[in-house]
Amino acid sequence: MRISELEGKRVAIWGYGREGRAALAALRWRLPGQPVTVFCSAEEARALGEMQDPALDVRTEVSAAALAEHEVVIKSPGISPYTSPAVDAALEGVRYVGGTGLWFAEPRSGQRICVTGTKGKSTTTALIAHLLRSAGHRTALAGNIGLPLLELLDVQPPPDYWAIELSSYQTGEAADVDVAVVLNLHPEHLDWHGTEARYLRDKLALLGNGRPRHAVLNAGDARVADATVPDTTRVHWFNHGDGWHLRESVIHRGERAVLDTRGLPLPGRHNRLNLCAALAAVEAAGLDAVALAPAAAAFRPLPHRLQSLGLRNGIEAVNDSISTTPQAAIAALDCFRGRPVAILVGGYDRGLDWGVFVERIAAEPVTAVITMGQNGPRVHEKLKPVAAAEGFVLAEATEMEEAVRLGLRALGSEGVLLLSPGAPSFPRYRDYVERGRHFARAAGYDPEQISAIPGLGVA
Known part of the structure; x- marks a missing residue:
């Protein structure tokens, strides 16, 4: 809908x-x-x-009856169409759209490169924008x-290219x-989607509803590899020997060694695979990705994603607040093998299985695990026999301050908090973001210096 x-x-x-706010501003711009x-x-x-504004009717209570008074409801992404009783009761006669859907329905200009996945989508999207801009192309990151x-x-x-990150709440709205x-695909946001099957379906709607000309897919993820792709879509595999992939620290394009990732501002194997995906996307868009690969050295990492805040008294504080799944916490631990680590885990309890995290800790014990948040007690109970x-x-x-104190005490004079x-x-x-800022403040760093996302907008 336009x-x-x-x-x-x-x-x-x-x-x-x-x-x-963006939706209201757009309506006032186009339909004052x-x-x-x-x-x-x-x-x-x-x-x-x-x-x-005399044309605004502002209400602080929402109900099915109130929603049903309208023909079109522009819904914020965080409101689930599956788990909100008001949505369910008002579905008949009401069309629900999102701001993402409204934007995609507008006349197009520039290639649209859309990225989704359970982990790594922000970094990959930012890498794509960085590579395109390094080639001199006007690019939007949004x-x-x-x-x-x-x-x-x-x-x-208008931009030549759009590098667009889409969450599982938004993928079904993408078009053209x-x-x-x-x-990659791991169970997440089950409180919004209701079931794991629905989460996977909604994520993969980018391939179905979006009907892309090209699809860049992770051959190393079984759920992604099994995804159904329209017949009109050309598939480009990464994390596969025939495409962009990682061998030890070196990124290859097929058999050709292209870039040694040692020294790049991309900690962890998962971030280097994100670069593989970004290079495959740039190549699918028609550019010479091999020639652009060295530009990754100038990439500015995003905040709250394995972000090193600094080193004090032998302890490096690392802010990975973006981590919202047990698999993400495991990937973070993988980056610090061989160093003493005190990891702070826990938050909102979505009922996810922490068994994989417990298995990782049992196989490679850390110096300390500090649990906190709503699901902290449940994770703590699972880890008790392993710790013993x-x-x-x-x-x-x-509280965060207590978690930081406990972690620092366990580490002593060296290691990673x-x-x-x-x-x-x-x-x-x-x-x-607010959680990461609280961690920075509790660890003795300035939260004002850690949160800006470089490159947003058009450049």
């Missing part, structure tokens, strides 16, 4: 976070007199009231990475995609 098609309809915006209802919090309602697409609705001059990248057998420190904390929670940040924190 924005122009909303004219004269009964339209509501549900949720007034950054996506909701259009009546709009906004469902939001009381605090957001006060801010909207200061706009003195989407779930931190800049709603609707904030770039009428960019002039030039290159779709699927990195292996002799590492296992402790519980109720690693925040890699393996779980979402809420309800304790608004998002992973």
Whole structure:
């Protein structure tokens, strides 16, 4: 649905976070007199009231009956169509769209390279934008990475390329995609999707609904390798001997050695595979990826993703607050093999199986595991017998400051204090950024210096 098609309809915006604000701004830009209802919090309602917009109807309570008054509801990504009773009861006669869908429905200009996956999608999307810009192409970096697409609705001059990160909440809204990248698939966000099968289906909607001209897929991930791809889509495999892949520390294109990754600002094997995916995507878009590969050396890493905050008294503090699955925490541990590590884990309990994490700790014990958050007690109980057998420190904390103190005490005079929670940040924190900033402050670093995402927007 295009924005122009909303004219004269009964339209509501549900949720007034950054996506909701972008949707309202887009409507006011294109349809300045259009009546709009906004469902939001009381605090957001006060801010909207200061706009003195006579065409706005601001409500702080949402119900099926209230939603059913409208023909179109522009829903924020965090509101699940599966688990919200208000959505379920109001489905008949109401069309739900997202800001991502509205943007994709607009006339296109420039190639759209869309990235999804359970882990690594932000870094891969940023790498794609970096490589394209290093070749002199005007490129937009936007989407779930931190800049709603609707904030770039009428960019002039238009970009040559769009590097777009899509979450599992947004993949079904993509359309007319030039290159779709699927990195990996592990169960996540089950509270939003309801079931693992639905999560996988929604992630892979990028390949179905998006009907991409090219698909860049991870041959090393069984779920991705088994994905159904439209007959009209050309598949490019990475993490495979015939395509872009990693041998020890060297990235290869088929049999050709292209780039030694030692010294690149990409810690861990998983980040180097992200670079393989980015190179495959750039190649699928029609560029010489072999020639562009050395530009990865100038990439600026994203915050809250294995971000080294500094070294004090022999202890390196590493902020991996973006880690929201047990597999992500394991990948973080893999980056620090051979060093003493105190890892801080735990957060919102989505009911995920932490057995793989427990197995990893049993196979390669660390110096300490500090559990915290809603699922902290459950993870702690699973680790108790392993800690008793292996002799590492296992402790519980109720707050970040306590977790940091316990981790530092266990490490003593050297090692890595690693925040890699393996779980979402809420309800304790608004998002992973706020959690990472709290960790930085608790560890003695300036949180104002760690959160800016380099390269967002058009350049």
